[in-house]
Amino acid sequence: MATEDLEWERSKISNQDMNLLKKLGFTKKENALRFPKEESYPSPPIEYRVSFVDHLIRGLSPLIHEFLRGLLFVDGLQLHQLTPNSILHISIFITLCECFLGVHPNWALWKRIFCVRRNGSHNVTYNIDGVVICVRSDVEYFDVKFPDSVQGWRKRWLYVHEESPDSVEYKIAPFDGGAKILRRRSWDVEATEEEKLATEALMTRIHELHNTRGKELSGIQITAYFLRIRVQPLQARKNPLWMYAGEEDVDKDLPVKDLEKLIRRISSLSKKDTIPFSCRVEPYSGINALPEGTSRPESEVAGSHKSAASSEKEVESEATTSTHSLPSAISPSNKRKRDKVADSGTSKAGASHAEEVVPTEGRTTFNPYEDALVSSGDEDEDLPIDATARTKNLAEANKRVDSLALKLEQSKKARKKAEANAAAVEDLRKRLRDAEASLSENITQQSSREEDIIARLESHSRRFVRRTQQDYDLENPEGDRLLDALSLLEIHGDEARQGLTDARIVLSRLFPFYFVKKEEPETFTALAKCFRSKENLGPSLRQEGLKIGVEGTIALVADSQQNVHWAKVGDVKEMETNKWQSLIRAAKPNSKKILAFLGFNPTPAPSSSKPEVK
Known part of the structure; x- marks a missing residue:
């Protein structure tokens, strides 16, 4: 299956987007985000990854939550390859676990509800938003009311901070705009019998939350809750959401007006639909504590909060003996474009554009190091794991090593070319500094010019007051010295013009008595000169x-x-x-x-x- 790379464009983040990010609290943490300047292709600084505004408003925030890290690690994905609706699915799942089930994000529960699909046609997978997270067709889950299409979100890209490998357990793969998306068996792996047994109570609770009459919980209610309290579910947090203590944790809730606009933006709700500003089921928090014994210890594998990557780490020793390793995604050298891209908004795996995958049969446990391997050639073929297959996989791994060596050589050449262009980049930076200095000078000159104009306007007003002994106050001042001085002078001018008009009328009436049989001048100046004769x-x-x-x-x-x-x-x-x-x-x-x-x-x-x- 081919991968088609969208043509990256210069990021177009509007002032409205900036204000929204400020209201959600992203500007409080220094260097959490960086915005592109003039580049038309992402070039993130060190320790930054490429994401989108529409990811952030759906719950993503640096530092990234360990559950999402593990999910990306096991499925071999990058942030820019997930659709906005997929990000919202993960945010809702984490909020559901912590606020309504009273458990940490549960990897076994995730496998029972969700699967991963390619986003594209039968023969082409797109790079940006090339993967969509879907609800399994046989699972009853919350109706999220995704929009059919999220317009223009790919043009609003930016950089999010990612800590160094020493400070986090699983580091997200560096940005590769042309990385090929390889389907892994982990995309559709099902929970084992042991995991199903351990999560049966959680599935029962989800069914109750979804179907209890008068207390039905919906995906929109869950979304509105974490947006209202301004807590990003996909941000690494010291405490789970069931310990949320209101204003002790955040300054204040998101205003109702802003929350309504945001919900309509990320959902398919129309203006006629009402926005649920509160949940029908009270979420667990600092004022609604968990029932005693609800939260499970981390030591329970099937029902614990361990992420996909944590589960994978537990079987690392077993995977080491099998000569299997987790391959990295290799990007193709040639890039192709597409004309139309539709953001998948379906909440079920049975959508027409999603790729059908035949689940692996005869396997009772999920070994991420074996099952996450890419099925090259025939993806749907289920081969038994034996020595021959292991040898074949080893040979394929060697080929990948050679391919990586070739890529490394190409990378060195690219680095030399980049170093050769360093002088041009420095020249551009110097020109930018000069432009900023020139702009600052122009601003200073403009400010000085405005002060001179204000002084002249005020001087004219004082002269009018001295001559006429009449002063006026503005009824509704603008608060701007220049505009207020101009308005006051306009009032004085109107008064002077009215006085001249009255004088004209008086002089016109007196003229026939002083200048008999003479024609009255047309202009006021000429008429006044007649009376000013020596x-x-x-x-x-x-x-x-x-x-x-x-x-x-x-x-x-x-x-x-x-x-x-x-x-x-x-x-x-x-x-x-x-x-x-x-x-x-x-x-x-x-x-x-x-x-x-x-x-x-x-x-x-x-x-x-x-x-x-x-």
Whole structure:
């Protein structure tokens, strides 16, 4: 069966993903995660492995739990080869064991419930998400409601920390993006009769949790529980979950709003479906202690919490005598791409795309060192274990050794090529440092420029206040000095524009009285200049008024048929005040008639004194 390698792309982790990881507590532990920069193909630093954001939000976290370590070790897998739904299966299983069964993750129970399948077509297995964990078709298990497809998760890859071999028992295999996935017999190995007998009580309890009316437990409830308390099931922990003590262990629960978004993201629940924020069965914890005698000692093999790798270690001495060794996955030199990849979301092993495996017959115990060997050629053929087969396996092992030697030589050449490119990498790093320094300088300059703008805006506002004696406060300040100063200046500008508009109206009304028979200027500036003339407009206005009065008086006298000596009237300087007042009194009746005819009703006013004439 061929393995097709997906084309790795530059990681595209969004700010939304970063905020979610922060809320789940990943940013509290320094160097637990590292995010890719510009690389389009994973190149993890020393002691780091490649994983995905969608793995982390389903319960994965460094340091990795020993149960998952053992599972990857026995099945010969890497983290990036598991689908997100497979990671969630393991998280739910560990939470089920610790919170609802009161036992450590149980390897014998795992074999009774789950098996491993390739993810792909009949002839092609994909490298990224090339393996899917399925529930056995004959097992009644919790409905997890996996989504049919997890969109875009392969593009959100990152590096997770992995301790050195001295600090952990089983180290996860180093990242190999092109490693060939080889099916092992451990993928479908069944529990022995002894293991079935030891786990029968646990299977009965699972059936009760799944079917008790009114207290049914579901996979979504289990998932919501470990997400709400923000404890990653696949993280190596000092204490099991049944010792969880609430706020003494974590700061606080995940907010309900964030939990609802996260559950809908990793499940197939629609907006109409309700999210179970609590379990119908109270999980074991610091406030709901285990029944006395529930947790089993580690010494019991079949029913203990030992992982797959721990079980394998117990039979290591027996495996050593058989010349069998656990082969490492060899990556093919040629890589092929695929156009469409579907993330397997099935919870049963009988899905159409999963590979059917014929279980091995006639074997009562599972020896990981023998049964985990890859079946090359005919995978479904069950050969008896005899001396001939052992010799044949030894020959195959020698061939693999030769192949590994060839790979080692190729690796040395690749290392030399990488050393040759070290200067280019250092140049890129220098350019990056220069770009960061330039960016910092630009930020400083921008900050200084903003301070200057703020100072100028505030200066304009102060000048307006001094001239108008009016100051204003913002009703809803933005909290940003630049925006608040600009808003205040806009208020002052609006006030000034309103004042100019009012002034225009006043000057337009006064203009006909000061500038008779002149056309009013169109612009406010020109109109204002007329009133700012160095000439005294008062005498001109009075002279114009006198002219109008004289003309009116002449018209009234002419209408009354009176004889007036106009030469004497023109000699204003020699006219006595009494004479002037008598003429005015004589003209008043006629002026009232004219005004009444024109529709005006003048108010009584005292007689004018002798006018001043230039």
